[in-house]
Amino acid sequence: MGILRAFIWLRWxxxxxxxxxxxxxxxxxxxxxxxxFLMPAIIVxxxxxxILGSGLAGFMAGxxxxxxxxxxxxxxxxxxxxxxxxxxxxxxxxxxxxTQSAFAKYTRLLLLxxxxxxxxxxxxxxxxxxxxxxxxxxxxxxxxxxxxIGGRLEVAxxxxxxxxxLLGVLASFGSLVAFLIGWLLRNRRRAEMFTLVFxxxxxxxxxxxxxxxxxxxxxxxxxxxATTSAPQSLEELNASLPAATLLLPSEIYGRTIANAFDxxxxxxxxxxxxxxxxxxxxxxxxxxxxQRMIDAVDSSKGWTRRATGARIGPKLPGLxxxxxxxxxxxxxxxxxxxxxxxxxLLPGPMFAILTFFxxxxxxxxxxxxxxxxxxxxFAVSGLFAIYALQAFSMNLFAADRSGLTMQFLAPVSDRDxxxxxxxxxxxxLTATLxxxxxxxxxxxxxxxxxxxxxxxxxxxxxxxLISPAAVWLSALFPLASDLTKTGSGGNPHPLPMFxxxxxxxxxxxxxxxxxxGFGLWRQRPVLALALEIGxxxxxxxxxxxxxxxxxxxxxxxxxNLGLVAQGK
Amino acid sequence: MSDLALATTGLTKxxxxxxxxxxxxxxxxxxxxxxxxxxxxxGKSTTIKCLTGLxxxxxxxxRILDMDPLADPVxxxxxxxxxxxxxxLFDRLSGAETLAFVGQVHGLDxxxxxxxxxxxxxxxxxxxxxxxxxxxxxHGMKKxxxxxxxxxPAPRLLFLDEPFxxxxxxxxxxxxxxxxxxxxGGGTVFLTSHILEIVERLCDHIGIIQKGRMIAEGPxxxxxxxxxGTLEERFLELVGAERTQTQTIDWLAG
Numbered sequence: 001m002g003i004l005r006a007f008i009w010l011r012w013x014x015x016x017x018x019x020x021x022x023x024x025x026x027x028x029x030x031x032x033x034x035x036x037f038l039m040p041a042i043i044v045x046x047x048x049x050x051i052l053g054s055g056l057a058g059f060m061a062g063x064x065x066x067x068x069x070x071x072x073x074x075x076x077x078x079x080x081x082x083x084x085x086x087x088x089x090x091x092x093x094x095x096x097x098x099t100q101s102a103f104a105k106y107t108r109l110l111l112l113x114x115x116x117x118x119x120x121x122x123x124x125x126x127x128x129x130x131x132x133x134x135x136x137x138x139x140x141x142x143x144x145x146x147x148x149i150g151g152r153l154e155v156a157x158x159x160x161x162x163x164x165x166l167l168g169v170l171a172s173f174g175s176l177v178a179f180l181i182g183w184l185l186r187n188r189r190r191a192e193m194f195t196l197v198f199x200x201x202x203x204x205x206x207x208x209x210x211x212x213x214x215x216x217x218x219x220x221x222x223x224x225x226a227t228t229s230a231p232q233s234l235e236e237l238n239a240s241l242p243a244a245t246l247l248l249p250s251e252i253y254g255r256t257i258a259n260a261f262d263x264x265x266x267x268x269x270x271x272x273x274x275x276x277x278x279x280x281x282x283x284x285x286x287x288x289x290x291q292r293m294i295d296a297v298d299s300s301k302g303w304t305r306r307a308t309g310a311r312i313g314p315k316l317p318g319l320x321x322x323x324x325x326x327x328x329x330x331x332x333x334x335x336x337x338x339x340x341x342x343x344x345l346l347p348g349p350m351f352a353i354l355t356f357f358x359x360x361x362x363x364x365x366x367x368x369x370x371x372x373x374x375x376x377x378f379a380v381s382g383l384f385a386i387y388a389l390q391a392f393s394m395n396l397f398a399a400d401r402s403g404l405t406m407q408f409l410a411p412v413s414d415r416d417x418x419x420x421x422x423x424x425x426x427x428x429l430t431a432t433l434x435x436x437x438x439x440x441x442x443x444x445x446x447x448x449x450x451x452x453x454x455x456x457x458x459x460x461x462x463x464x465l466i467s468p469a470a471v472w473l474s475a476l477f478p479l480a481s482d483l484t485k486t487g488s489g490g491n492p493h494p495l496p497m498f499x500x501x502x503x504x505x506x507x508x509x510x511x512x513x514x515x516x517g518f519g520l521w522r523q524r525p526v527l528a529l530a531l532e533i534g535x536x537x538x539x540x541x542x543x544x545x546x547x548x549x550x551x552x553x554x555x556x557x558x559x560n561l562g563l564v565a566q567g568k
Numbered sequence: 569m570s571d572l573a574l575a576t577t578g579l580t581k582x583x584x585x586x587x588x589x590x591x592x593x594x595x596x597x598x599x600x601x602x603x604x605x606x607x608x609x610x611g612k613s614t615t616i617k618c619l620t621g622l623x624x625x626x627x628x629x630x631r632i633l634d635m636d637p638l639a640d641p642v643x644x645x646x647x648x649x650x651x652x653x654x655x656x657l658f659d660r661l662s663g664a665e666t667l668a669f670v671g672q673v674h675g676l677d678x679x680x681x682x683x684x685x686x687x688x689x690x691x692x693x694x695x696x697x698x699x700x701x702x703x704x705x706x707h708g709m710k711k712x713x714x715x716x717x718x719x720x721p722a723p724r725l726l727f728l729d730e731p732f733x734x735x736x737x738x739x740x741x742x743x744x745x746x747x748x749x750x751x752x753g754g755g756t757v758f759l760t761s762h763i764l765e766i767v768e769r770l771c772d773h774i775g776i777i778q779k780g781r782m783i784a785e786g787p788x789x790x791x792x793x794x795x796x797g798t799l800e801e802r803f804l805e806l807v808g809a810e811r812t813q814t815q816t817i818d819w820l821a822g
Contacts, residue, residue, distance in 0.1 A: 311664070312672050312681050325672035329658060329665075336660040336701070405656030406717075408622055410673040411645035562622050566654060 007122050047134060055138035062143040062159070065261065066150015072261040076254050077237070079143070083166070083250035086136045090127075090174040120175075120290045124283070127171040127178075137167065158260040158268050162253050165275040169249040172282040179289035249278060316423055322412045323420035330424020333403065334392055335431070337483035339490040343388045343428060348435035351381040352443050374444030375451045379515060381436040382459035386466065386504050389429055391483060393470045394500045395492035396421040397554075397561045398478030404565040408558060418471045418551035425470075429463055448525035451515065457532040458511030461539040465507040466500065468546035473499060475553040478564040510535055570634050573598045573725050573756035574619065580627030581611075581618050588614040590780035591628060596758055596773065601751045603771035603788075604760045607807050611780040612760040613653050616729050619758075620650045633724055646674065649718030653729040655710050659703040663694055663713045666702060667720055674721035681720075688716040691746060693739075707734045715743060719750070726750065728759040732766055744770060768799040778807050 061075045128137070140163035148156035184194060245251050252275045259268035313328040315321050334340035386393075396418075397404050407417060433456065473496035483490045491497060511532065518528035554561070574596035581589040589611045596602045606612045617623040619630065621641050630637065637644040650656075657666060664685065671681035689695045692712040702710060711731065718726060726747070732740050747757055747770065761767050767774070768788070775785040784791055784806055792802055 312668050312676070312678050321675050322673045325669050328672070329661060329669050332665060333658050333660040400658065402654055402656050403658035403661075405622065405652060405654065406658065406669075409620055409645065409650045409652065409656060410670065411642045412673055413642050559622070559624050 004122065007126075050135050051138055054135045055142040058139035058142035059146040062146020062148075062156070063150045064146075066147040066152040066155070068150075068152075072258070076258045076261070079257070080250050080254035082139075083136070083253060084248060086133075087170060087173070087248065087250055090133075090170050091177055116291065116294065117287070120287050123179075123290065124171050124175045124286060127174045128167065133167070133170070136170075140166070152261075154265065155257070155260040158265070158272065159257055162256045162272055162275060165272065165279055166249050166253045168279045169275065169282055172279060172286045173249070176282055176286035176289050179286060179293045183289065183293040247278070249275065252278065319419055319423055320416050322410070323416035323423065326407060326412060326417055326420025327423035327427065329403065329407075330392070330421055331427045333400070334424065334428050334483070337490075339391045339483040340428065343385070343391065344431045344435060347381045347385045347388065347432055348439040350384075351377055351436050352439035356443050372444075373447045373451075373520065374440050375447040375455050375519070376515065377444065378436060378440040378452065379455045379458065379511070381440070382433060382455060383462070383504065383508055385429055385432040385436065386459065386463055386508075387501060389425055389432070389463075390492060390497055390500045391481065391490055392428065393422075393425045393466065394473060394496035395479055395481055396425070396470060396474035398474070398480050398565040399483055399492070401480055401482075401565050401567070405562055408562055414551045414554040415548060417554060418547055422467050422470070422547065426460075426463060429459070433459060448519075450525035450529040451519045454511075454515060454519065454525070454529045454532040457529070457536045458508070458514070461511060461532070461536040462504065462507045464536070464539040464543040466503050467543050468550045469499065469503055470496075471547055471550035472553055475550070475557045475561065478557075478561050480565055480567045507539075570631075571597055572631075573600070574602075574630070574632050574758060576619070576628060576630040578628035579615065579618060579625055579630055581614050581623055582626045587780055589618065589625075592777060592780070592782045593785075594630075594775060594782070595785065596756060596775075598756055599751060599754050600756055600773045601747070601771045602756070602758045602773045602775065603767040604758060604775050604777065605764070605767065605803060606760075606777035610777045612777060613729055614780075615777065616650075616652070616727050616758075616760065620648065620652070620727055621645070622652070646721070647724045648727065649721065649723035649725070650727045651711070651714045651718050651729060651731055652727075655714040657702045657710060657714055657717075660701060662699050662701055663689065663705070663709075663716075664698040666713055666717055670717045670720050676721065684720055684722075685716075688719060692716050692742060708736055708739045711735050712739060712743070715746070719746070723755070725756045725758065728757065730760055730762070732761055732763050740766075764798075764800045764803060774799070776803065776806055783807070 061079075065072045065075050127133070141160075144156045144160040144163060147153075147159055181194075241251075246255075252271050256268050256271035256275065259265075259271060313324060316324040316327060319327065335344060392399060400407065412420070437452070437456075474492075477493035477496050479491075479493040481490050481492060492500075514528050514531050514535070518524045518531065572595055574594060576592060576594040578591040578593065579589055580587070580591045592611075592615065594615075604612055604615070614623065618625045619632065619637070621637055621644075632644050633647050635644050635647075658669070661669060667685040667688070668681065671685065676684070686695075689698050692715070694709060694712055694716070697705065697709060702713060705713065711734065715728075715731065718728075728747075731743055731747075735743065744766070747759075751757055759767075759771075771788055773786065774788050774791050776783050776791075788799065792799060
């Protein structure tokens with residue numbers, strides 16, 4: 001118990017101390033950290049409603065079921081679906097936030113006189129503190145309470161036992177996945193490759209069902225309802241499901257409750273036993289994976305590269321040698337991070353898939369427009385590219401972490417630093433646009449060349465107009481993000497991110513109006529291009545002096561930027 | 569031209585109520601090997617950060633190589649090399665790219681960069697690892713590439729924060745030889761270290777700081793005193809270390 005108490009205390013103190021302001025931070029930095037804290041606080045407040053709602057829904061469902069006023073089929077089916085959702089969430093969360101970042105702390109724990117079995121148990125129990133578990137637990141517990149108050153004490157007892165076993169299975173399974181991923185990620189290069197493939201696959205896979213559903217819906221519309229045989233009852237639905245789904249903890253839980261409702265207590269007991277057996281197997285597997293992860297030799301060594309000499313990059317036009325060096329460092333370091341590669345690789349293929357599906361579904365007016373005027377979807381991908389670039393552009397300095405100190409120690413003026421950083425981001429944007437352009441030309445080459453060029457000019461005009469704000473906000477609200485990871489860990493400070501999102505939309509409006517007005521409506525592509533080039537020149541004329549002004553902010557923020565970038 | 573490579577007067581750095589550096593006066597002669605010593609938390613790294621522009625001093629004045637770093641920081645940085653406490657390296661650049669970055673920032677031409685980087689990489693025994701990302705380097709290799717980056721533009725003053733910490737005997741020897749040659753060539757080294765034997769062997773001038781204040785400064789022979797004791801004895805005497813403290817902890821004796 002003492003150890004468990006120590007762990008609870010440790011988690012609490014770590015959370016509390018992360019909100020404390022250090023002596024070395026100035027007032028603006030403390031304000032910045034306060035703002036960064038605001039987002040999770042809003043999520044906590046929103047979650048409070050969900051937790052209460054879940055408890056209330058569970059209680060009412062239990063009460064109605066207990067009093068036998070309504071058929072329990074709907075209740076059980078709803079619970080099966082919701083619990084399956086919780087199970088999927090648990091697995092996804094275990095994959096996207098694995099134990100990789102926690103391993104430094106883990107080494108400290110392993111040095112303490114704590115048995116590994118206990119350490120494993122604590123890890124499994126801590127999974128119950130995941131956000132959706134806060135929603136699932138009250139729902140399940142209040143359901144059992146509702147049943148008891150409704151007069152079905154036996155069913156309530158079975159529901160309570162099933163709920164506890166189900167939570168155990170969910171926690172163990174989440175831990176099992178997290179430990180396996182943790183073991184996999186002990187090698188840095190392998191870990192980065194895994195994360196990149198995972199993120200790209202997940203992002204691309206997520207848009208396929210939406211597109212497929214439209215095609216599916218259209219193809220199946222003419223069919224005679226009499227010939228289709230959708231399941232009419234819970235029994236039919238159960239029979240139609242593949243046998244393997246019976247292994248899902250949510251399914252075993254659902255069958256346990258359904259049998260208990262029907263008074264088949266022996267069968268409910270069998271399902272309960274099945275849940276217990278599943279818990280035993282998964283918990284043991286999780287313990288083995290935990291052991292494996294701990295025993296794995298930590299390797300941060302990547303693949304050996306061919307030794308190369310120091311080669312100076314070319315001096316970029318309009319930039320000094322120092323600013324060019326900063327730009328190349330920005331580009332090189334960015335494309336070697338998971339976040340940077342995702343930014344470059346994602347918009348192109350995503351755009352290609354979207355275009356492909358829109359083209360094959362061109363009965364709808366607007367999708368038809370997009371499919372036959374590929375430059376429009378290319379424009380959307382450009383907008384997306386600018387938004388995705390925010391991980392770098394809205395955190396120009398602190399994202400470099402230790403590398404920022406190197407730049408501060410080098411003879412680089414604030415102006416060169418700002419222009420170098422922005423040029424580096426522009427190079428990333430160029431790589432993204434090139435891939436998006438190639439993909440779009442591959443699947444939908446329709447449209448005037450002038451309009452494709454208009455999109456390119458418009459994207460750069462938008463980027464230029466955001467640039468001064470990017471320098472200013474990055475200097476004022478830095479955040480030591482980790483771009484080797486996906487998720488919120490690689491995001492900039494919430495305020496610049498939000499401001500960047502709004503700005504991206506606002507500064508892109510003239511280009512959008514030009515494309516729609518002179519591209520689609522008036523059919524004057526050359527005029528659209530001429531206007532867009534004019535807009536690009538205006539953007540440059542406005543942005544460059546503003547970047548010079550914004551770069552003056554860096555001088556007064558250097559000290560804090562350096563501290564934040566080092567994670568202090 | 570002043571005889572001093574570095575001179576500070578009343579250099580102060582505060583963080584709110586915490587005074588990390590409390591008005592120190594430093595006098596580092598040109599061509600000297602200056603050891604800046606002090607117990608943990610004495611203010612050594614904060615002083616170096618102030619001098620190299622990573623922190624803005626809250627008081628005092630200082631000049632580096634006869635220049636005012638606050639008035640023209642870029643000009644000073646062209647003449648100064650730094651290996652800071654956290655090494656300040658881009659994890660995602662290779663060793664060779666790190667040198668290329670520094671070379672380009674300092675405006676080196678291609679031929680000079682190639683020649684200098686090849687020589688430094690060979691000297692540091694990093695040639696084979698030149699194409700590997702710094703993230704894949706061991707701690708000692710990171711120290712060496714950071715030192716190579718600091719030396720590449722041929723600075724006249726080197727700031728080194730704990731250059732020998734976590735470095736093996738072979739690398740330590742290489743670094744010592746390199747620094748000795750640098751000073752012999754007219755350069756100035758300002759280093760902090762906890763390894764007093766190394767400081768005693770390398771440095772000709774010493775400054776000792778405690779609780780943000782300079783408590784001793786001068787040529788090492790003068791500091792050691794006429795009695796000729798070791799630097800460690802003199803250091804412990806000056807910082808007032810309580811040597812008998814462990815004897816009072818009864819339970820440690822088992």
